[in-house]
Amino acid sequence: MTASNGEGGKPVVGFIGTGVMGQSMAGHLIDAGYSLNVYNRTEAKCEPLVRKGAKLKGGPGEVAADSDIVITIVGFPKDVEQVYLDPGGVIDRAKPGSLLIDMTTSSPELAERVYNAARPKGLGACDAPVTGGDRGAREATLSILVGGTVEDFNRALPLFKIMGKNIVHLGPAGFGQRAKLANQIIIAGTMLGMCEGLAYARKSGIDIQKLFDCLANGAAGSWSLTNYTPRILNGDFNPGFFVKHFVKDMRLASQSAKDAGFSLKGLETALEQYIKLENDGYAESGTQALYKLYCEE
C-alpha cells in the first residue's frame, strides 16, 4: 500500500457529504480513532465534525489528495458523478492505491463507470449504499450493501463495521446499488399497499387503531405497517425518509429495470403516486404521507 498512514497506523479517511446520514457515520469513525478530512457543499454541516477533530477541506479533490480512503454519501447521482468524475475531482486527485467508497444510493451503471474510471489509475472502488435510515446511522446499526472486488471489500470492512452491523458483499461494482434498489422496490409496493389499505379502512369508517392491533402480526404485517401506522394515526407526516429521496430511488430502480429490459408495473405505479404526492407539496414530508393522497383526514 502506497498510502500514508494516519495516527495509530490507521489510514486517513476522507469523508464527503456530511448531511444527516454522513454526519453520524463520520462521527463514529472519529470516535474509533480515525483521522478524518471532511467536505460538504454546505460547509456549516461539517462544523460538528471539525469540533471533534476532523480537518475541513476545500473540495472533493482536496479531500482525495490528502486521504487513503475516501467515503462519499451525497444527494443524487449527478452529485456522485461530479464528485468522482469531474476534472479536479476525487478520481483525478486521489493518490494511487487509494480506496473510494460511495455510500450514496445511486445508479448501478454509474457505480460501474466510477469503478472503470478508478481502476486504470490504480484506485479501488466500492459501491456501498445503506439501509436503516438516520436512526441506523446514529446507532451504527446500518445494513451496508456492497459491490466491488473481494480485495476492496475486505479493505473497506473495518470501516463498515464501525458504521453498520449487517454488512454484505453482493458481487462486483454496481451490485451494492442493485441490492439497494431491490430493497427500495420491495418497500415501494409495501408502502403503496399499506397506505391504500389504511385509507380504504378509514374511508369505510373502521377504527384504524383497532384494525392495526389486529393485523400487524398477521399476513399483512410489515416493518412499514408497524412503524408508520402509529405516525399516521398521530397525524405525524415528518420524515423519517423524505418523499423526494424515495422518488429519486424509485426513478433509479425504474431506469435500471428498463435497462435490463423489463418493466415493473407495481414500481411504476408507486412512482407515479409518489410523484403526484410531491406535486401536491409533500416532497419534504416522510414517505408515510402517501396516505394523504388517498385520505385527507
Add this chain to the structure above:
Amino acid sequence: MTASNGEGGKPVVGFIGTGVMGQSMAGHLIDAGYSLNVYNRTEAKCEPLVRKGAKLKGGPGEVAADSDIVITIVGFPKDVEQVYLDPGGVIDRAKPGSLLIDMTTSSPELAERVYNAARPKGLGACDAPVTGGDRGAREATLSILVGGTVEDFNRALPLFKIMGKNIVHLGPAGFGQRAKLANQIIIAGTMLGMCEGLAYARKSGIDIQKLFDCLANGAAGSWSLTNYTPRILNGDFNPGFFVKHFVKDMRLASQSAKDAGFSLKGLETALEQYIKLENDGYAESGTQALYKLYCEE
C-alpha cells in the same frame, strides 16, 4: 332464546362449507363439545367431520332448520348469496332467534344485504371473515374480523374463541368484510413489491438468499418476505393462499373502493398482474407465484 339446545346446554351449530378452512374450524367446535350439522356441496369433504360425530344434512336450508347457530365459509360471494338468500336457503328456513355467521371473505354490501334480510325474520347475522390461512385454521390461531351488532357479536364470541385467537369487533354488519378487504389491499401491495424486488434482484445477478438474509429484518421486511422468499428460492409455488382466491378478494376490494368513490391505483395494478398470472395458468398456485410473472428462473 327460542333456540333448542344441544348436548351439555350448548347451542347446536350448523356448519356449511367444509373445505380446507371450514374442516379444521368445524373440527375444533366438535372437539369443544358442540353438536354439529354439516353440509358441503362436495359431500365427501364432510366425511372426516361425520366420522367425528357431525350429522350430515342435505342442504343449507336443512342445516339451518336444525341448528341454533349457522356458520358458513364457502367460496365466492355468489355462493354466500345462494346459501343465505335463495328460497329454501338459510334465511328462509332458519328458526327465529337463530344466529347466522358468514366467515367467507365476501362483499361488505352483501353482508349488509344478508343482515337486512335476516333481521325482519328475528335472526341475528354477523360477517366474520378470517385471516391466518389453513395453518391458522388448523392451529385455531385465526384472526376473526367481525361486523354486526354488539349483541350478535357477544353471542358468537364463545365459538370464535374456539376457532381463533385475535377476535375483533369492528362495527356494524359489513365491517368485518371491510376490515378483511383492507387487509387484502395491504397484502396486495406487499406481494407486488416483494415479487418485483426479488425478480429485479435475480435478473441483476444477485444471490437472493444473501439479499434476503440482509434485508428481511430491515425496512423492507414483512410477513410476506419472511414466509415466501424461502419458498420462491426452493421453487415452491404451491398454495398457501390460492391465486384465484386472492384475485377474488382484490376484485371485491376494488369494487368496494369504487363504490365508496375512490380509486386505489396500487390495488388495481396488483389485480391486473394477478389476473395476468391467472391467465398464464397459475390460478391454482400460491400467491408467491407472482414472482414467475417477472422471472421464470
